[in-house]
Amino acid sequence: MSTDSKNESVKETDTKRERVYIFDTTLRDGEQSPGASMNLPEKLRIAEMLETLGVDIIEAGFPIASNGDFEAVREIAKLVRKPVICGLARAGTKDILRAAEALKDAERKRIHTFISTSPVHMKHKLQMTSEQVMEAVIGSVTQARNLVDDVEWSPEDATRTDHDFLCATVEAAIKCGATTINIPDTVGYCIPTEYADLIKMLINRVPNIDQAILSVHCHNDLGLGVANSLAGIAAGARQVECTINGLGERAGNAAMEEVVMAIKTRNDMMPYDVGIETTAIAKASKLVSGITGFAVQYNKAIVGKNAFAHESGIHQDGMLKNNETYEIMTPESVGVSETTLVLGKLSGRHAFRAKLEEMGYQLGANALDDAFKRFKDLADKKREVFDADIVALVDDEIISENERIRLVSLRVISGTEGPQEATLTLEIDGEEKTTTSSGDGPVDATFNAIKALFPTKARLELYQVHAVTKGTDAQAEVSVRMEEDGKIVLGRGAETDTLVASARAYVNALNHLLVKRERTVPPAMDVLEGDIGA
Ligand code: KIV
Ligand code: ZN
Numbered sequence: 001m002s003t004d005s006k007n008e009s010v011k012e013t014d015t016k017r018e019r020v021y022i023f024d025t026t027l028r029d030g031e032q033s034p035g036a037s038m039n040l041p042e043k044l045r046i047a048e049m050l051e052t053l054g055v056d057i058i059e060a061g062f063p064i065a066s067n068g069d070f071e072a073v074r075e076i077a078k079l080v081r082k083p084v085i086c087g088l089a090r091a092g093t094k095d096i097l098r099a100a101e102a103l104k105d106a107e108r109k110r111i112h113t114f115i116s117t118s119p120v121h122m123k124h125k126l127q128m129t130s131e132q133v134m135e136a137v138i139g140s141v142t143q144a145r146n147l148v149d150d151v152e153w154s155p156e157d158a159t160r161t162d163h164d165f166l167c168a169t170v171e172a173a174i175k176c177g178a179t180t181i182n183i184p185d186t187v188g189y190c191i192p193t194e195y196a197d198l199i200k201m202l203i204n205r206v207p208n209i210d211q212a213i214l215s216v217h218c219h220n221d222l223g224l225g226v227a228n229s230l231a232g233i234a235a236g237a238r239q240v241e242c243t244i245n246g247l248g249e250r251a252g253n254a255a256m257e258e259v260v261m262a263i264k265t266r267n268d269m270m271p272y273d274v275g276i277e278t279t280a281i282a283k284a285s286k287l288v289s290g291i292t293g294f295a296v297q298y299n300k301a302i303v304g305k306n307a308f309a310h311e312s313g314i315h316q317d318g319m320l321k322n323n324e325t326y327e328i329m330t331p332e333s334v335g336v337s338e339t340t341l342v343l344g345k346l347s348g349r350h351a352f353r354a355k356l357e358e359m360g361y362q363l364g365a366n367a368l369d370d371a372f373k374r375f376k377d378l379a380d381k382k383r384e385v386f387d388a389d390i391v392a393l394v395d396d397e398i399i400s401e402n403e404r405i406r407l408v409s410l411r412v413i414s415g416t417e418g419p420q421e422a423t424l425t426l427e428i429d430g431e432e433k434t435t436t437s438s439g440d441g442p443v444d445a446t447f448n449a450i451k452a453l454f455p456t457k458a459r460l461e462l463y464q465v466h467a468v469t470k471g472t473d474a475q476a477e478v479s480v481r482m483e484e485d486g487k488i489v490l491g492r493g494a495e496t497d498t499l500v501a502s503a504r505a506y507v508n509a510l511n512h513l514l515v516k517r518e519r520t521v522p523p524a525m526d527v528l529e530g531d532i533g534a
Pocket of ligand 2 (some may be wrong): 217
């Protein structure tokens with residue numbers, strides 16, 4: 001299937017070989033995952049990273065969902081110039097106008113509008129007949145297309161939709177000007193052969209299908225998000241919707257790094273071009289997990305800590321003789337460098353900045369000063385400072401910029417003789433406050449002190465510690481998950497001192513909670529409010 005004349009805003013990047021467009025939805029579908037809320041500076045950093053990665057389209061948010069989402073889409077549209085910037089909208093006038101307004105300053109813009117088409121969604125969620133849904137498709141796509149040239153339409157829950165109705169709605173959407181048709185496996189229900197057949201069915205039955213790019217959007221409830229996406233591409237789709245680290249609601253979306261590296265590594269079987277700078281993948285993964293607090297599982301394909309580690313003797317022996325014995329892609333190709341000793345305690349600010357730049361970080365003067373101070377503290381405590389230590393430290397610094405609550409100091413009395421006691425100072429909205437609390441163990445005492453200084457109803461649901469590098473002087477990376485009124489947030493902190501890392505993680509989660517409290521997501525984000533079409 002040729003992409004010629006289908007989509008003006010991405011057409012210029014076409015090459016002779018068939019191009020698969022990468023549509024990243026980390027900032028929209030990814031952010032919908034419970035606990036993954038991000039503030040504006042964090043979203044801007046991720047958007048810049050996505051541009052560095054070379055994604056074709058960034059779905060920057062859902063502008064009607066909250067002022068924060070609107071602001072994020074608007075600022076990303078101003079800042080990021082190369083990729084198409086996309087805003088999501090339900091099939092309603094207000095949603096579509098809000099999306100167009102947020103995208104106003106984008107160099108290249110897309111409105112992505114959607115409505116459910118499956119019987120179960122139409123009946124129970126929308127309480128609409130199929131005739132009303134068809135009317136909404138026509139109204140919404142027409143309205144969006146009057147505002148922008150690049151319109152994507154999605155039949156939500158497409159994979160559980162009646163085929164005749166799916167074909168009719170897709171045909172209508174294209175007739176009204178949709179340039180991309182996305183086929184979501186919203187509930188992650190499909191298996192690869194079935195999803196491929198659905199894409200082929202649309203190609204065979206929808207008469208004007210050649211006037212739009214077909215897109216795949218697969219959730220991972222059965223662990224098949226990437227497999228289904230690749231099956232859809234093999235069947236003729238030319239856009240894939242995905243997220244960094246597979247972030248997303250429930251089990252997440254198809255992981256971008258897996259889709260891209262599968263196409264690159266098995267280009268003999270999937271002869272498509274993707275415009276991704278793969279050497280930026282590891283850094284993008286680290287940035288997203290650092291900002292959201294969602295740790296990447298150790299054995300995760302491509303970006304897991306163990307993805308390129310060879311532990312067994314037989315494997316190590318083979319690797320020493322020839323890398324190809326057990327390696328199908330190089331760690332360098334995804335930006336994983338050998339863990340090297342980088343700097344020592346005598347290294348100066350200049351060397352530290354040069355190292356950061358080499359690793360792809362560009363910090364402002366204040367952030368650099370803070371990071372350097374923390375590096376010096378770390379180098380004093382730790383014999384060897386590795387790349388991974390620097391990444392943990394700097395990501396922590398980036399996350400803690402713009403936070404309302406900051407950890408100033410912590411002193412803990414611990415040991416066999418109780419009670420354990422923590423004396424803690426926090427800066428809250430610029431004002432320093434100190435307290436001493438006891439608890440059932442040093443972590444409990446520390447968390448009690450934080451709660452005394454910043455009381456919330458939030459409940460701690462998870463507390464997890466792991467070491468960033470090897471050795472007893474390794475930095476501890478602590479993750480916490482909290483819940484308040486159904487809102488789930490995560491926090492992360494890294495330090496050689498596990499208790500300080502724990503306090504940082506808790507404070508980081510509180511900052512995420514404050515961001516989340518400001519957001520006013522509509523009760524059911526994809527249910528219309530009596531406002532259908534143009
Ligand atoms: O999974 C889904 O159906 C979606 C749509 C909004 C495209 O995310
Ligand atoms: Zn989705």
